Amino acid sequence: xxxxxxxxxxxxxxxxxxxxxxxxxxxxxxxxxxxxxxxxxxxxxxxxxxxxxxxxxxxxxxxxxxxxxxxxxxxxxxxxxxxxxxxxxxxxxxxxxxxxxxxxxxxxxxxx
Amino acid sequence: xxxxxxxxxxxxxxxxxxxxxxxxxxxxxxxxxxxxxxxxxxxxxxxxxxxxxxxxxxxxxxxxxxxxxxxxxxxxxxxxxxxxxxxxxxxxxxxxxxxxxxxxxxxxxxxxxx
Numbered sequence: 015x016x017x018x019x020x021x022x023x024x025x026x027x028x029x030x031x032x033x034x035x036x037x038x039x040x041x042x043x044x045x046x047x048x049x050x051x052x053x054x055x056x057x058x059x060x061x062x063x064x065x066x067x068x069x070x071x072x073x074x075x076x077x078x079x080x081x082x083x084x085x086x087x088x089x090x091x092x093x094x095x096x097x098x099x100x101x102x103x104x105x106x107x108x109x110x111x112x113x114x115x116x117x118x119x120x121x122x123x124x125x126x
Numbered sequence: 127x128x129x130x131x132x133x134x135x136x137x138x139x140x141x142x143x144x145x146x147x148x149x150x151x152x153x154x155x156x157x158x159x160x161x162x163x164x165x166x167x168x169x170x171x172x173x174x175x176x177x178x179x180x181x182x183x184x185x186x187x188x189x190x191x192x193x194x195x196x197x198x199x200x201x202x203x204x205x206x207x208x209x210x211x212x213x214x215x216x217x218x219x220x221x222x223x224x225x226x227x228x229x230x231x232x233x234x235x236x237x238x239x240x
Contacts, residue, residue, distance in 0.1 A: 018169075047227075056130075056216050056230030057170070070227060105169055114160050115228070117169040 016040075018118035020106050026124045027096055034092045035121045039108030046089050047115060048081055049105040050074065057105055063089060064111075096125045128153040128219045132231035139207050140239045147202040147234050149217030158220040159200040160228065161191055165213045173215075176200065187211070212238045 019038040027033050039046045044065050049057035060079070061071045065086035075081075078096075083089040093100055103122050107115035129152045139145055151157055158177050162170040174185025181193040191202045200217060214235050218228040 020169075054233075056218075056232050057228075059227045059229070062227065072227075107170075114172045114175045116172070117162075119169040122167070 018106055018108050018116050020104075020118035020121050022121055023119065024122045024124075026126060029098060029125055030095055032092065032094045033096060033123065034090055035104055035106075035123075037089045037091070037106030037118060039088070039106070040110075040116055041087075043108035043110050043116070044086070045109040045111055046083055047107045047109070048089070048091050049107065051103040051105055051120070052101075060091075093123075096123075098125050101125045128157070128221065128229045130217050130219050130229055130231035132215075132217055132234050134234045135232070136235045136237065138237040138239060141209050142206050145202075145204045145207045145211070145236070147215050147217075147236070149200045149202065149231060150198050151200060151217070151219045152198065153219050153221075157200075159191075159193060160218040160220065161185065161189070161200075161202050162216045162218065162230075163187075163213050164216065164233075170216065173202070207236075207238055209238045209240065212236055 021036045047062040048060040051057040059072050060075050061081050063083040066083050078094045081091045103120045105120045107117040109115045131150045160175045161173040164170045173189050174183045176183045176193045183191050189204050214233045216233045217231045220228045
């Protein structure tokens with residue numbers, strides 16, 4: 015059990031560019047979650063997968079955001095045409111379906 | 127819809143003193159409650175969780191929390207704070223223990239004086 019891994023740890027991008035983040039969950043966890051955390055706030059739910067199925071999406075997840083978990087293992091979160099308001103920490107977590115989540119260390123996105 | 131309120135944005139305590147961080151929740155059914163800790167620039171670490179049963183829950187690092195249904199509260203406590211406890215603490219409520227969406231409070235930043 016190596017925990018939840020997120021890559022990259024930091025990403026600086028210019029406004030208008032596309033970015034993609036990757037999350038590798040704990041291998042036996044079938045649930046995977048994405049959260050967004052802005053400075054001084056608690057994390058806010060974006061979306062979650064059970065295996066490869068995306069079961070829930072927040073209204074925070076605009077059309078510019080898309081998440082996939084093609085084989086029920088790792089997941090990617092893509093943001094198209096980034097805006098300064100997208101600057102945040104993007105947290106991934108996984109869960110075996112019972113109990114609390116295990117969070118990754120996050121990807122900090124800065125849009126300049 | 128569920129919600130969580132952490133009334134204290136910042137708390138400063140002296141090392142060795144006791145600590146209580148407040149958390150109030152709103153949820154229509156039996157809540158599943160969590161406390162997480164976050165160090166600067168890091169992800170969140172689970173301290174403890176409550177699903178059912180004994181309302182006093184023990185967690186890691188010497189923390190405990192008590193679920194009080196009548197007060198809709200789940201306060202976090204530690205009898206003697208260490209300098210390494212300085213961090214941000216988040217309370218969260220979940221829709222079920224099957225791991226659906228968590229709603230987090232705004233967090234309490236704990237500072238520890240030597």
